[in-house]
Amino acid sequence: MNSEPNPIWTLAWTFGLMSLFAVGGANAAIPEMHRVAVDVHHWMTDKQFADVFAISQMSPGPNVLIVTLIGYSVAGVAGALVATLAMCGPTAVVAYYVSRLLARSTRSRWPAIIQAALVPLSIGLMGASGLILALTTDRTWPAALVTVAAAILALATRLNPLWMLLAGGCLGFAGVI
Amino acid sequence: MPPDSPPAALPAPDIPTSSALTPPGLLELFVAFAKMSLAGFGGVLVWARRSIVDQHRWMTADEFNETFALCHFLPGPNIVNLSVVFGSRFRGIPGGIAAFTGLVGPPVVIVTILAALYARYGEIDALRRILAGVSCVAVGLLLAVVSRMMMPLIRKRDLVGLLILAAVFIAIGLLRLPLPAVLLVAIPLSIAITLVMRRRVAA
Numbered sequence: 174m175n176s177e178p179n180p181i182w183t184l185a186w187t188f189g190l191m192s193l194f195a196v197g198g199a200n201a202a203i204p205e206m207h208r209v210a211v212d213v214h215h216w217m218t219d220k221q222f223a224d225v226f227a228i229s230q231m232s233p234g235p236n237v238l239i240v241t242l243i244g245y246s247v248a249g250v251a252g253a254l255v256a257t258l259a260m261c262g263p264t265a266v267v268a269y270y271v272s273r274l275l276a277r278s279t280r281s282r283w284p285a286i287i288q289a290a291l292v293p294l295s296i297g298l299m300g301a302s303g304l305i306l307a308l309t310t311d312r313t314w315p316a317a318l319v320t321v322a323a324a325i326l327a328l329a330t331r332l333n334p335l336w337m338l339l340a341g342g343c344l345g346f347a348g349v350i
Numbered sequence: 351m352p353p354d355s356p357p358a359a360l361p362a363p364d365i366p367t368s369s370a371l372t373p374p375g376l377l378e379l380f381v382a383f384a385k386m387s388l389a390g391f392g393g394v395l396v397w398a399r400r401s402i403v404d405q406h407r408w409m410t411a412d413e414f415n416e417t418f419a420l421c422h423f424l425p426g427p428n429i430v431n432l433s434v435v436f437g438s439r440f441r442g443i444p445g446g447i448a449a450f451t452g453l454v455g456p457p458v459v460i461v462t463i464l465a466a467l468y469a470r471y472g473e474i475d476a477l478r479r480i481l482a483g484v485s486c487v488a489v490g491l492l493l494a495v496v497s498r499m500m501m502p503l504i505r506k507r508d509l510v511g512l513l514i515l516a517a518v519f520i521a522i523g524l525l526r527l528p529l530p531a532v533l534l535v536a537i538p539l540s541i542a543i544t545l546v547m548r549r550r551v552a553a
Contacts, residue, residue, distance in 0.1 A: 192426050194530050196537070199427045200492060204522045205529035212526070224472065227485035228464055233388045234457025237427035241458055245465035253462045261454060264426025265434040269446055272420060272435040286548070288423040290540040293511040294533070296499045297518030303493045304523040310485045319483070323490025328497065337487050345483020346476060 180248045181255050183214065188240055188259035195264065197295020199237035203302035206243065216247050219309045226306060231338050237261065316350045373440040374408055376448040382406065383433050383452030394429045394453070402436065409436075430454065510547060514540050 187209055195202040203226070210216045217225070225246070229239035237260055244256025275284065311317040323337050344350055374382065386397035395418070403414050417439075421431035430453065437449030471477055503511045514536065521532045 190530070194533055195425050195427070196533060198422075200495075202529070204526070208526060208528065221472070223485045224468065224478075224481045227481050227488050228468060229461070230488040230491070231484060232457060232461050232464060233390055234461065235387065235390070235394050235427050235429045235453065237430060238454075238457055238461045241461045242465045242468070245462060246469065250462060250466075253458070253465060257454065257458055261427060261430045261450070264424065265430060265446070265450060268421060268424050268426070268431035268434050269438055269443070271424060272417075272438070275420065276439075284420065284423060286544055287541060288419060290537070290544040291423055292499075293503065293508075293515040294518050294536055294540055296496060296503070297515040298522060298529075299492065299496045299499070300515070300519045301523030303489060303496055304519075306485070306489045306492065310482070310489050316482070316486045319486040320490040320493070323487040324493040324497070325490075327491050327494035334491050337491065338484050341483040341485075341487030342480040343483065345479040345481065345486070348479060350479070350483050350486055 181251060184244050184247055184252055184256045185259045187214075188244075188256050189263050192260045192263045193267070195260075196291055197298050199235065199239065199260075200302055201295045201298035203239070204298065204305050206239065207305050210243050214247075216243065221246070223306060223309045227338075231335075313350065319344060319350060374406065376441055376444055379437050379441065379445055379448040380452035383437075383449045384456050387453045387457050398429060398432060408440070510543055514543070 191202055191205055191209070194205070207222055211219055211222050225239060225242040229236060229242055232238060238257065240256040240260040241253045244252035244254070246252075248255070307317075307320060311320050319341060323341065326332055326337060327334065341350075382401055383398075386401045387394055389397045399414060402408050403411050409417065417435055418428070418432060421428045421435060424431050430450065433449040433453040434446040438446035441448065472481075500512075500515070502508075503515065518532065518536055521527045521536075522529065
């Protein structure tokens with residue numbers, strides 16, 4: 174059973190590949206991250222995954238930095254850097270070439286068609302993210318209630334999400350959840 | 351929060367018609383993207399738009415929407431794609447790298463520090479409780495984004511779109527199938543269906 178390769182390599186190719194499949198952005202790739210980190214490689218527990226998601230949502234910068242946290246838990250600072258570069262690098266190269274290609278060609282109708290076709294996919298993926306995270310996070314009634322309340326508040330008001338995250342932290346600290 | 355409102359739904363403020371009086375330099379690109387990234391609690395997109403369109407006037411609102419639409423349909427983190435596409439448009443590959451490092455570099459330092467703190471103190475009871483509370487809210491915010499994105503499909507009574515959405519949701523969320531396998535089936539299928547539907551509308 175000791176044939177596990179160097180975890181840095183595993184991080185690099187796992188997230189490098191995921192980068193190219195992350196249709197709909199970082200939050201749509203969360204089920205895949207969860208599958209890989211919790212179920213396949215056992216890098217972290219369900220609870221730790223939920224924690225890491227919470228930390229990434231509270232931090233400044235793009236949401237994709239959840240992979241930085243996963244990478245760190247696997248292999249320290251080196252793991253954090255490798256995971257981040259692997260998740261951002263390949264798609265950045267693709268973006269560069271595609272944008273040059275499109276800049277040259279005349280208005281093709283393909284981008285619009287592909288985009289229209291991908292929208293339902295990415296919403297489905299993000300919905301799956303929501304489900305998987307809710308299953309790990311909302312294990313008690315008050316917890317589920319806070320999730321629902323946050324969703325409704327976010328839909329109905331223009332309240333800065335950061336305040337809601339802080340309020341959630343306070344409720345948690347107070348032992349409500 | 352994800353930069354996920356579809357590009358068409360972005361509010362378009364008063365549109366200055368000419369953009370990019372002077373193209374930004376490498377350092378300027380780095381600083382601008384670092385600033386918007388660090389300001390971007392809860393989504394960098396809003397700040398990117400404010401900085402690029404309103405503040406620096408490097409792009410018009412339309413140019414920005416077009417660029418973002420491109421980055422939205424490419425795989426990977428949208429805003430990362432945007433930084434590369436934007437930076438390279440003005441300064442070639444070095445520009446793309448400058449914008450990318452600005453966007454990702456400083457927050458990676460912060461997040462790595464947080465990761466180290468979590469690894470060290472994550473077991474402390476008070477911190478566990480706080481994080482549990484924060485993740486409840488974070489999940490709620492994500493669910494809000496998902497429902498907001500679903501609204502246009504529901505309003506258009508786009509049954510096919512909703513069906514594809516549901517199929518992907520079941521395959522990934524309930525059956526927990528690997529993402530590459532699901533996408534290799536779902537993407538061609540969805541594109542084919544979209545093509546057929548458009549033909550039928552056109553006919």
